[in-house]
Amino acid sequence: MQKLTSTKLFKVGLVAIFFSVLVFLNPAGFFNPIRNIFLNILTPFQKITYTVSASIEGVGEFVSSVGQLKEENRKLHSENELLLVQRAMLNDMKNENDDLRNQLNLLPRNQFNLLSANVVGQDPNGMGNWIEIDKGSEDGLKEGMPVIVSKGILVGRLSELAPKNSKVVLLTNPKSVVNVSTTQTGAKGVAKGEYGLSIIFDMILQTDSIQGGNEVVTSGIGGGMPRGLYVGTVQNVHASDDNLFQQATIMSPIQTSKLQFVFVLLGSK
Amino acid sequence: MKKKLIYLGIILLAILIQTSFLPIFMGSSVAGDAVLMLILTVAVLDGFASALSWAILTGILCDFASYVKVGQHVLIFLLVVYMVSFFSRRLSVEVKGTGILLFLLFIIIATLISNVLLTAFLILGDGSIKLQPQFLSILKLILFQTGGNAVLFFLWYNLIKKIKKALL
Numbered sequence: 001m002q003k004l005t006s007t008k009l010f011k012v013g014l015v016a017i018f019f020s021v022l023v024f025l026n027p028a029g030f031f032n033p034i035r036n037i038f039l040n041i042l043t044p045f046q047k048i049t050y051t052v053s054a055s056i057e058g059v060g061e062f063v064s065s066v067g068q069l070k071e072e073n074r075k076l077h078s079e080n081e082l083l084l085v086q087r088a089m090l091n092d093m094k095n096e097n098d099d100l101r102n103q104l105n106l107l108p109r110n111q112f113n114l115l116s117a118n119v120v121g122q123d124p125n126g127m128g129n130w131i132e133i134d135k136g137s138e139d140g141l142k143e144g145m146p147v148i149v150s151k152g153i154l155v156g157r158l159s160e161l162a163p164k165n166s167k168v169v170l171l172t173n174p175k176s177v178v179n180v181s182t183t184q185t186g187a188k189g190v191a192k193g194e195y196g197l198s199i200i201f202d203m204i205l206q207t208d209s210i211q212g213g214n215e216v217v218t219s220g221i222g223g224g225m226p227r228g229l230y231v232g233t234v235q236n237v238h239a240s241d242d243n244l245f246q247q248a249t250i251m252s253p254i255q256t257s258k259l260q261f262v263f264v265l266l267g268s269k
Numbered sequence: 270m271k272k273k274l275i276y277l278g279i280i281l282l283a284i285l286i287q288t289s290f291l292p293i294f295m296g297s298s299v300a301g302d303a304v305l306m307l308i309l310t311v312a313v314l315d316g317f318a319s320a321l322s323w324a325i326l327t328g329i330l331c332d333f334a335s336y337v338k339v340g341q342h343v344l345i346f347l348l349v350v351y352m353v354s355f356f357s358r359r360l361s362v363e364v365k366g367t368g369i370l371l372f373l374l375f376i377i378i379a380t381l382i383s384n385v386l387l388t389a390f391l392i393l394g395d396g397s398i399k400l401q402p403q404f405l406s407i408l409k410l411i412l413f414q415t416g417g418n419a420v421l422f423f424l425w426y427n428l429i430k431k432i433k434k435a436l437l
Binding site: 008009011012015016019020022023026031034035038039042045046049050053054056057120121122123124130132159160167257258 | 281284285286287288289290291292293294302304317321325328330331333334335336338339340341343344347348350351354390
């Protein structure tokens with residue numbers, strides 16, 4: 001018996017059983033105080049490491065892309081001309097929209113209280129499903145708050161909060177579900193993460209019109225997420241497996257591995 | 270004591286590299302696993318008894334940093350430590366000749382163990398997740414990860430060997 005208990009297999013087995021039980025029982029919140037202490041210590045170092053690596057990556061990317069810059073510059077010039085025309089049209093529409101909103105006593109859109117946060121970490125397990133930011137419950141954050149970049153591109157939602165940092169579940173996370181609609185046709189559905197790689201626009205009624213290139217924004221249905229946050233553009237549209245709905249892939253403009261700053265949407269002003 | 274503090278520092282460094290450095294360069298889906306390779310290195314250089322306790326501590330810290338249930342990384346690291354111990358008793362573990370092939374085998378098996386268990390935990394954690402068996406893309410991903418892990422392993426191996434030499 002003594003010989004058995006001193007074997008490596010026995011020791012490994014014993015520890016493995018203990019931690020397997022721990023994983024399956026998952027005592028919610030039991031380890032949170034220790035986890036919070038550890039994360040508080042780690043976060044400042046993560047911030048430095050993340051900034052340094054982003055800078056190095058930026059330099060590397062610049063060097064490798066010099067050849068493409070000329071062509072890209074030419075493309076951007078022509079895009080810029082197009083955007084100038086579109087901006088003029090949009091300004092006109094904005095004025096018209098403001099007038100109509102005033103007449104209907106509606107609150108202005110896109111005026112939110114934002115809290116900026118640094119990205120300090122990413123999913124280390126290679127699933128690309130979440131990022132970590134350096135703001136937490138001490139900064140007034142709550143679970144479920146939307147996280148955006150560039151004034152309105154949706155990144156994900158706050159999921160687990162520690163006092164000084166939080167986990168943001170990205171739109172590509174299989175657990176992420178957001179109500180969305182297209183700006184052009186008003187087709188409604190839900191944006192769900194798939195395999196941690198892409199975003200699927202699901203539950204679109206067969207009668208709704210949707211096509212590649214349509215812009216997808218949050219619909220605001222169900223609460224918790226304001227209307228009009230940009231999610232991405234529709235790629236390919238196809239019928240769902242059961243043929244009851246239409247499905248589409250959404251192309252997000254965000255490269256999560258390059259995110260350095262995000263904004264948490266605290267609420268409307 | 271000095272060695273323990275240095276090892277603790279290296280573990281924290283590996284966790285920092287894993288969460289805040291590698292995903293930016295390589296994209297989170299193909300990044301190597303710095304912490305896993307550190308445990309593999311410790312198991313190769315320090316033997317079973319020492320590596321077991323470091324595997325448990327590192328696993329718990331890694332679980333904290335990854336926002337996952339406590340125990341997941343511990344189980345992965347335990348299997349890796351046992352695998353190294355199992356082969357080391359039977360075969361010569363050195364960075365020369367056929368020993369290099371054995372190291373590569375360790376790296377491949379450790380990468381597979383990590384991928385399989387992490388996917389299993391993901392499915393068990395959320396039954397709604399569907400995983401399509403896209404074998405080619407999975408194989409490509411594991412090949413990339415193995416390559417990255419091989420580089421990381423040899424970096425850790427040389428660093429820890431030098432530290433051990435300096436401490437003697």
